[in-house]
Amino acid sequence: xxxxxxxxxxxxxxxxxxxxxxxxxxxxxxxxxxxxxxxxxxxxxxxxxxxxxxxxxxxxxxxxxxxxxxxxxxxxxxxxxxxxxxxxxxxxxxxxxxxxxxxxxxxxxxxxxxxxxxxxxxxxxxxxxxxxxxxxxxxxxxxxxxxxxxxxxxxxxxxxxxxxxxxxxxxxxxxxxxxxxxxxxxxxxxxxxxxxxxxxxxxxxxxxxxxxxxxxxxxxxxxxxxxxxxxxxxxxxxxxxxxxxxxxxxxxxxxxxxxxxxxxxxxxxxxxxxxxxxxxxxxxxxxxxxxxxxxxxxxxxxxxxxxxxxxxxxxxxxxxxxxxxxxxxxxxxxxxxxxxxxxxxxxxxxxxxxxxxxxxxxxxxxxxxxxxxxxxxxxxxxxxxxxxxxxxxxxxxxxxxxxxxxxxxxxxxxxxxxxxxxxxxxxxxxxxxxxxxxxxxxxxxxxxxxxxxxxxx
Numbered sequence: 307x308x309x310x311x312x313x314x315x316x317x318x319x320x321x322x323x324x325x326x327x328x329x330x331x332x333x334x335x336x337x338x339x340x341x342x343x344x345x346x347x348x349x350x351x352x353x354x355x356x357x358x359x360x361x362x363x364x365x366x367x368x369x370x371x372x373x374x375x376x377x378x379x380x381x382x383x384x385x386x387x388x389x390x391x392x393x394x395x396x397x398x399x400x401x402x403x404x405x406x407x408x409x410x411x412x413x414x415x416x417x418x419x420x421x422x423x424x425x426x427x428x429x430x431x432x433x434x435x436x437x438x439x440x441x442x443x444x445x446x447x448x449x450x451x452x453x454x455x456x457x458x459x460x461x462x463x464x465x466x467x468x469x470x471x472x473x474x475x476x477x478x479x480x481x482x483x484x485x486x487x488x489x490x491x492x493x494x495x496x497x498x499x500x501x502x503x504x505x506x507x508x509x510x511x512x513x514x515x516x517x518x519x520x521x522x523x524x525x526x527x528x529x530x531x532x533x534x535x536x537x538x539x540x541x542x543x544x545x546x547x548x549x550x551x552x553x554x555x556x557x558x559x560x561x562x563x564x565x566x567x568x569x570x571x572x573x574x575x576x577x578x579x580x581x582x583x584x585x586x587x588x589x590x591x592x593x594x595x596x597x598x599x600x601x602x603x604x605x606x607x608x609x610x611x612x613x614x615x616x617x618x619x620x621x622x623x624x625x626x627x628x629x630x631x632x633x634x635x636x637x638x639x640x641x642x643x644x645x646x647x648x649x650x651x652x653x654x655x656x657x658x659x660x661x662x663x664x665x666x667x668x669x670x671x672x673x674x675x676x677x678x679x680x681x682x683x684x685x686x687x688x689x690x691x692x693x694x695x696x697x698x699x700x701x702x703x704x705x706x707x708x709x710x711x712x713x714x715x716x717x718x719x720x721x722x723x724x725x726x727x728x729x730x731x732x733x734x735x736x737x738x739x740x741x742x743x744x745x746x747x748x749x750x751x752x753x754x755x756x757x758x759x760x761x762x763x
Contacts, residue, residue: 324736327732328725328728328729331725331728335721335722335725338717338721339714342711342714344605345710345711348605351590351606352611354586355583356700356704358582358583358586359583359615359692361582361583362685362689363686363689364579366686377394377565377569378392378397378562378563379562379564379565380397380561381560381561381563382558382559383558383560385550386550386551387406387549387553387556387558388406388547388548388549388550388558388560389547390545390546390547390560391548392544393544393546394544397544397545397562398544398562399562402527402542402561403528403560404525404541404547404558405525405553405558406549406551406553407525407530407554408520408554409522409536409549409551410491410492410519410520410533410535410549411491411520412489412519413495413516413519414485414486414487414516415486415487415517416515416516417511417512418480418483418510418511418513419474419477419480419482419514420480422453423452423453423482424452425452426507426509427451427508428451428453428504428507428511429504429505429506429508429511430451430505430506431502431503431505432445432503432504433446433501433502434503435498435500437465437467437497438494438496446504448506451504453482454471456484456511457469457470460484467486467487467488467497468486468487469484470484471483471485472485484511490534490535491519491520491521491522491534492519492520492533492535493519494519495519496518497519499516521533521534522534522549542560544562564661564662564665566658566661569661570654570657570658570661573640573642573652574652574654577652580623581650584648587612587615587616588647589604590603590605590606591604591607591612611699614692614699615692615699619688620644622681622684622685623642623644624636625684627671627680627681628679629674629675630670630679631670632667632668633667634670634671635671637671637681639660640660640668641653641655641656641657
């Protein structure tokens with residue numbers, strides 16, 4: 307019956323009378339939808355606030371790690387001679403001097419030249435090598451005894467050698483040679499290239515020149531030592547040196563220093579996240595223009611949850627840290643202080659000065675015992691309480707708003723069902739009214755016609 311529509315009303319009522327009546331009946335529904343929208347907007351804001359509050363602790367975990375406040379950088383007077391990488395947790399700040407007398411090298415040998423690399427046959431037989439693991443033989447078969455084939459067979463033989471064909475244009479007629487080298491540097495990886503036994507080849511092959519394996523030689527703080535590789539993590543504590551080129555007679559200055567930029571950057575990330583949460587709260591507590599034109603607080607302005615969060619955030623900055631092995635008690639001593647607008651300022655110069663003077667004290671202040679004491683643990687505990695899914699202020703506020711939204715949705719659904727039944731009832735009543743009015747009008751017309759007929763007789 308809800309599909310009944312009236313085209314012309316015998317009663318003289320508007321044809322959309324039911325729609326007009328139902329529009330008035332739906333006013334309470336529209337009011338409830340407005341209420342629901344307000345609650346949904348608040349829930350969105352609470353979710354946004356939850357994200358911002360959670361971001362406060364996002365960067366703090368790194369501060370409690372071993373390298374949290376022990377970040378260092380490596381400095382070389384000439385990275386073309388020696389470079390390096392530093393382990394912040396193991397390195398010790400200081401200055402060093404190094405002289406690279408010679409680089410470590412692999413054993414290698416180069417053959418005589420050939421006119422091509424893939425046509426001339428060298429022959430069948432074997433090549434012997436004296437390696438640290440004893441004498442090794444590589445058998446060369448006749449299926450592929452060109453330079454390229456021999457190089458492949460040596461590399462694939464698993465004897466600790468690799469071979470490649472190179473082009474040396476010093477000899478225009480025979481530019482192609484085999485270069486064979488060991489896999490490791492240092493005297494312990496020495497290889498000798500004494501014997502080549504190949505028969506029935508188009509051209510003889512022999513080692514034209516060989517080079518012995520050698521250790522790297524360096525002077526560190528005036529003392530000469532030998533190392534088997536061009537990389538070493540034993541010369542300077544916590545630093546892996548990479549020897550790039552020999553520079554005998556030239557001393558290169560090296561240094562390990564606190565990387566203050568990285569450390570202060572971690573603190574600044576925390577301050578920025580902290581300020582983002584406080585700024586959000588402050589904006590909600592300020593008068594804002596609204597649709598009615600009259601300024602009002604933000605949707606969450608004056609909310610008890612907002613005051614609770616703000617108090618917690620301020621408490622972790624203002625309260626002293628107890629039970630930590632450091633003379634530092636408040637973050638204000640590290641240049642993290644409130645300014646006039648209620649957010650934090652980070653005085654990087656003051657922080658760096660304190661860090662330089664006593665990096666251990668700064669680290670202990672933030673780290674504490676890693677669980678219960680220390681600034682990081684305090685912040686995490688406060689934030690964790692606010693966001694706790696069972697009793698946290700944010701969680702409770704979200705549950706309350708969602709409950710109100712669900713209740714309004716339920717009332718709207720109930721009201722919509724009532725309105726649907728009412729509309730159906732109204733349409734039936736007006737349909738019945740129209741039927742009766744039409745019958746009455748037809749009867750009146752009939753009487754009128756009869757009266758006109760009698761008068762004419």
